[in-house]
Amino acid sequence: MIDRYQNIAPKGDLILLNKLGEHFRDRSFLHINSTKEGGGVAEILQRMIPLMADIGIDARWDVINGDDKFFDITKRIHNAIQGNPQKFTKSMWDYHFDVNKRNLSDLALEADAYLIHDPQPLPLIEFRENGTWIWRCHIDASNPYGDVCDQLIRYCKKYDSAIFSMPSFARAMGISEFIIPPSIDPLSEKNRELSADEIQGTMDKFNLDPERPMILQVSRFDRFKDPIGVIQAYRLVKKYNDCVLVLAGSPASDDPEGAEVLNEVKEFASDDPDIHILLLPPFSDKDINALQRAATIVMQKSLKEGFGLTVSEAMWKGKPVIGGATGGIPLQIVHRYTGFLVRTAEGAAFRIRQFLNNPVMIERMGEQGREYVRNNFLLTRQTRDYLSVWYTIENGDRPMFNI
Numbered sequence: 001m002i003d004r005y006q007n008i009a010p011k012g013d014l015i016l017l018n019k020l021g022e023h024f025r026d027r028s029f030l031h032i033n034s035t036k037e038g039g040g041v042a043e044i045l046q047r048m049i050p051l052m053a054d055i056g057i058d059a060r061w062d063v064i065n066g067d068d069k070f071f072d073i074t075k076r077i078h079n080a081i082q083g084n085p086q087k088f089t090k091s092m093w094d095y096h097f098d099v100n101k102r103n104l105s106d107l108a109l110e111a112d113a114y115l116i117h118d119p120q121p122l123p124l125i126e127f128r129e130n131g132t133w134i135w136r137c138h139i140d141a142s143n144p145y146g147d148v149c150d151q152l153i154r155y156c157k158k159y160d161s162a163i164f165s166m167p168s169f170a171r172a173m174g175i176s177e178f179i180i181p182p183s184i185d186p187l188s189e190k191n192r193e194l195s196a197d198e199i200q201g202t203m204d205k206f207n208l209d210p211e212r213p214m215i216l217q218v219s220r221f222d223r224f225k226d227p228i229g230v231i232q233a234y235r236l237v238k239k240y241n242d243c244v245l246v247l248a249g250s251p252a253s254d255d256p257e258g259a260e261v262l263n264e265v266k267e268f269a270s271d272d273p274d275i276h277i278l279l280l281p282p283f284s285d286k287d288i289n290a291l292q293r294a295a296t297i298v299m300q301k302s303l304k305e306g307f308g309l310t311v312s313e314a315m316w317k318g319k320p321v322i323g324g325a326t327g328g329i330p331l332q333i334v335h336r337y338t339g340f341l342v343r344t345a346e347g348a349a350f351r352i353r354q355f356l357n358n359p360v361m362i363e364r365m366g367e368q369g370r371e372y373v374r375n376n377f378l379l380t381r382q383t384r385d386y387l388s389v390w391y392t393i394e395n396g397d398r399p400m401f402n403i
């Protein structure tokens with residue numbers, strides 16, 4: 001499998017990855033998160049497990065289960081980390097812990113290294129018996145609300161290390177911390193090259209006219225993704241330029257707010273026939289790929305964003321992206337070079353019009369975006385980085401092997 005990345009991913013990443021695979025051959029690496037589908041974490045893990053296995057590591061992925069009450073609490077934790085006011089009681093924190101404890105009977109906690117993703121399974125550290133434990137925070141923790149982080153830090157301190165996507169999300173917790181941005185897999189169904197017929201098939205399926213300029217946002221229906229702001233921007237543009245807006249999203253099993261937000265969006269869109277709200281079933285990767293390839297401009301107008309995989313996905317397809325100037329989006333969008341960063345619906349509308357009126361700029365920024373993703377945000381680089389952290393924890397200050 002790793003051979004398939006030759007001529008796609010940077011050569012140095014592949015050399016180092018193979019070397020790390022040799023070093024860790026047959027040792028076990030267990031990822032744990034809280035959903036197999038929906039959202040960026042599951043998206044990456046689906047692809048990273050086979051890649052790690054391919055280079056010789058015994059890679060596994062387990063999911064903790066919870067009920068509605070648990071996911072309501074963890075969504076509140078998520079929202080508070082992203083700065084949204086939330087109230088927590090001791091019994092909520094106790095429930096968070098108890099559900100993790102209940103999961104122990106279904107989890108085989110026998111690995112050489114554990115990568116625990118996000119706050120849902122964070123308390124599992126209390127049951128640590130062996131191995132290296134690393135906590136991976138995917139959330140924009142730059143400006144959390146109240147003492148939510150203090151509650152989480154008591155667990156974090158027991159890990160060997162923590163990984164964040166951006167320096168501004170990290171905080172001194174007394175353990176080693178690393179900055180590792182997420183990534184996309186150029187070979188996945190979501191990102192592979194598609195034929196013109198495959199793209200047309202998706203356009204037909206959703207009744208979309210390929211002749212008209214299409215503005216696309218692919219996101220869970222979450223207020224932090226600002227779907228309402230995207231519609232506002234589209235309405236401003238529509239006064240001057242013809243275009244259609246496509247908002248595509250599917251539910252995530254660990255996000256209980258989706259249905260409510262979807263209703264808000266539908267109501268706000270009213271009966272405009274040029275706004276297409278596409279509720280996609282999980283694993284609609286090919287359709288999303290086709291929509292991103294068919295789009296004229298891709299939006300990710302988030303108000304808070306851990307990383308925003310959809311930005312790199314679109315850039316990889318040579319699309320100009322307009323994204324909210326928040327969280328991990330500015331890592332990917334180099335303003336005026338690979339796309340535009342915006343803060344308001346008016347700003348977004350201005351940039352959409354700038355693109356619609358300048359196809360040469362669309363092409364240029366799209367190409368630059370693709371190369372930027374190649375050099376920075378491919379799966380091979382992220383896997384290399386995770387394994388390097390494991391290596392560093394196990395080997396302390398000893399020099400890295402020669403390559």
Ligand code: UDP
Nearest residue numbers: 039040043218219220248249250308309310
């Ligand atoms: N996604 C998807 N179907 C949808 C909406 C999103 O497959 O209906 C994918 C999207 O292509 C991306 C991931 O889910 O790969 C979302 O990751 P991102 O980092 O953008 O946001 P998150 O959902 O993790 O906040």
